[in-house]
Amino acid sequence: MRARNRTIVVRRAPGAPQRGIVSAGNLRLPCALGRSGTTVRKREGDGATPVATxxxxxxxxxxxxMPLPATRLAVRRTRSGRDGWCDAPTHAAYNRPVRLPFPASAESMARDDRLYxxxxVLDWNMRRRGRGLGSAIxxxxxxxxxxxxxxxxxxSPTDMLRLAPLLSTRTRLRVER
Incomplete structure (x- = not known):
């Protein structure tokens, strides 16, 4: 991916709204999307991946x-039992990292299933948070x-290792309809 082309594009796979293709430079990688496909009207708990850049x-x-992926992003080490992400729309820490245990609803960043x-972290509903517009995207x-x-x-873990060197704060991830 050249310096002037820092957008990673995610398109839905034909006939499979919960599957997609990630395009980054010469890479074409399969991906999973939300159980409700994609949406332009993202809401907390709807199971949809937001159409957005x-x-x-x-x-x-x-x-x-897994091996630490080579990336230009700042990487924070996940601490088991301590790191979480608030998904309670009415809490002041909504869509923010939190320390566990937490008094409101929050998911653990140290999952047993290896997903995390x-x-x-994508800038969905982060800089200008709206209550109930989705968290932990x-x-x-x-x-x-x-x-x-x-x-x-x-x-996949293998594809994340291939994709990671292309990731920086100057990169954008664009999910298309």
């Missing part, structure tokens, strides 16, 4: 589960067979 903000890495072994590791996500974009 999102900045890549940072990454989280869980040591000991490497997570890229990430680029993360896919389950084997690419079953749908809760609204994220997910690629």
């Amino acid at each position: 999102m900045a890549l903000m940072s990454a989280w890495f869980r040591p000991g589960r 072994d490497f997570v890229v 990430f680029l993360h590791i896919a389950r084997p067979g690419y079953p749908p996500t809760a609204g994220c974009v997910a690629v």
Whole structure:
């Protein structure tokens, strides 16, 4: 991917609204999308991946589960039992990282299922948060067979390692209809 072309494009796969193709430079990678496909009207809990162009903000890495991907993003080490992400729309920390245990609804960043072994935080509803407009929209590791996500974009661990060197805060991820 050349310096002037810093957009990663995600398109739905033909005939499979919960599957997509990630295009980054010469790479074409299969991915999983939300269980409700994609949407231009994202809402908390709808299971859809937002149609949007999102900045890549940072990454989280869980040591000991996969090699650390080579990336130009700031990478934060995930601490088991301590790191979470608030998904409670009425809480002041909505769509923000939090320390567990947390008094409101929050998911653990140290998941047992390996989906968050490497997570890229996307700028969906982050800079200008709107209550209930969706939280924890990430680029993360896919389950084997690419079953749908809760609204994220997910690629295989091998493909994440291939994609990671192209990721920086100057990169944009664009999900198309």
